[in-house]
Amino acid sequence: GESVGLHLPTLSVQEGDNSIINCAYSNSASDYFIWYKQESGKGPQFIIDIRSNMDKRQGQRVTVLLNKTVKHLSLQIAATQPGDSAVYFCAESVADKLIFGTGTRLQVFP
Amino acid sequence: DGGITQSPKYLFRKEGQNVTLSCEQNLNHDAMYWYRQDPGQGLRLIYYSQIVNDFQKGDIAEGYSVSREKKESFPLTVTSAQKNPTAFYLCASSIVGTVDQPQHFGDGTRLSIL
Numbered sequence: 001g002e003s004v005g006l007h008l009p010t011l012s013v014q015e016g017d018n019s020i021i022n023c024a025y026s027n028s029a030s031d032y033f034i035w036y037k038q039e040s041g042k043g044p045q046f047i048i049d050i051r052s053n054m055d056k057r058q059g060q061r062v063t064v065l066l067n068k069t070v071k072h073l074s075l076q077i078a079a080t081q082p083g084d085s086a087v088y089f090c091a092e093s094v095a096d097k098l099i100f101g102t103g104t105r106l107q108v109f110p
Numbered sequence: 111d112g113g114i115t116q117s118p119k120y121l122f123r124k125e126g127q128n129v130t131l132s133c134e135q136n137l138n139h140d141a142m143y144w145y146r147q148d149p150g151q152g153l154r155l156i157y158y159s160q161i162v163n164d165f166q167k168g169d170i171a172e173g174y175s176v177s178r179e180k181k182e183s184f185p186l187t188v189t190s191a192q193k194n195p196t197a198f199y200l201c202a203s204s205i206v207g208t209v210d211q212p213q214h215f216g217d218g219t220r221l222s223i224l
Contacts, residue, residue, distance in 0.1 A: 032210040046212045091153075093210060
């Protein structure tokens with residue numbers, strides 16, 4: 001498959017454990033944030049989003065936390081599965097565009 | 111099933127040649143986008159269109175051109191003026207052209223130079 005990032009930070013977790021992927025954003029005026037999952041050779045897949053008037057949002061097995069004070073976003077994946085192995089990246093809204101981070105590679109081992 | 115279809119999956123360009131990447135969506139989305147993805151970098155915006163017959167340059171538009179004659183189609187042409195075209199190209203769409211809505215992506219076209 002194709003690699004979307006040859007030198008990305010990597011998080012290795014054991015199957016069944018919880019994963020936490022972090023993202024620091026740059027613009028204090030950003031008011032909308034998204035997490036994407038990208039598997040090798042595929043396009044990014046929307047996971048969850050959050051607006052700046054919220055601190056936390058939950059989806060199915062995923063939770064996004066937003067700390068506006070330190071401009072930090074995190075994605076928590078509960079009971080990580082082999083199918084969760086992918087590159088995860090965040091995006092923030094800046095003016096009329098989305099600015100994408102470089103991503104973190106999540107590796108799940110049995 | 112609704113979605114975004116990009117074709118071809120792999121494309122090769124010769125020196126001095128223009129190539130066109132196809133992007134079609136059946137989600138009835140108003141806005142469409144083209145991004146370029148290079149290893150170790152975040153997605154970079156090439157062009158975007160918020161409505162039919164209108165489009166705007168993104169951050170790296172030089173050497174690229176687009177058209178938006180139909181709501182469902184947003185083809186990208188990589189011209190010979192683009193000196194470093196080797197990359198993974200991603201098309202996305204969103205319901206409206208505001209940045210408080212998620213963008214949904216196709217599965218990309220990988221362009222290489224012969």
